Amino acid sequence: MRANFALPVDMADQIEQILVSLHRMAEAECVMLADISGQLISVHGGLEEGDPALVAALAAGDVAAMVELSRQIGEESPSCSLLHEGKHKSIYMHNVANGFVLLVVYGSGTLVGMVRLFAGRAVEKLEALAVEFEELVDQPGAPASVDFGAALADELEKAFGEF
Numbered sequence: 001m002r003a004n005f006a007l008p009v010d011m012a013d014q015i016e017q018i019l020v021s022l023h024r025m026a027e028a029e030c031v032m033l034a035d036i037s038g039q040l041i042s043v044h045g046g047l048e049e050g051d052p053a054l055v056a057a058l059a060a061g062d063v064a065a066m067v068e069l070s071r072q073i074g075e076e077s078p079s080c081s082l083l084h085e086g087k088h089k090s091i092y093m094h095n096v097a098n099g100f101v102l103l104v105v106y107g108s109g110t111l112v113g114m115v116r117l118f119a120g121r122a123v124e125k126l127e128a129l130a131v132e133f134e135e136l137v138d139q140p141g142a143p144a145s146v147d148f149g150a151a152l153a154d155e156l157e158k159a160f161g162e163f
Helices: 009-025 052-072 112-137 148-160
Strands: 030-035 040-045 081-085 089-096 100-107
Touching: 009 030, 009 040, 009 112, 030 052, 040 052, 052 081, 052 089, 052 100, 081 112, 089 112, 100 112
Parallel strands: none
Antiparallel strands: 030 040, 030 100, 081 089, 089 100
């Protein structure tokens, strides 16, 4: 990829809208987006306990491991999700375009089916934006590109401040 390519503001806004909508529709306590290395990109809501950055890093490790496990058993295009159901809190994690992890933390009063439904819709939209961004940076005459995750994190920090 090329360096110095900024994520368009309208694309960053679309990502934020997707996450805000997921937070509301899934009745989640917290929704996070991280890159596959575990770098937290965005967070909506909060955790009563725990550090969102640490949760994102641990989840990214789990998703990366599941992607590789899927490949090892012959799954050619792993699009995995993981669910941990706890007594009081649960977390749903989903691979997004093999470069990002979507996390939804929710309480025992929230139906897992709702979380999976709305997270699935969010993943579809986020994957479409990732493809759109890749097409944008691959256009002839496009300025030097950067890693999508780094560009997204930079633009979100500029637009919304540190999380």
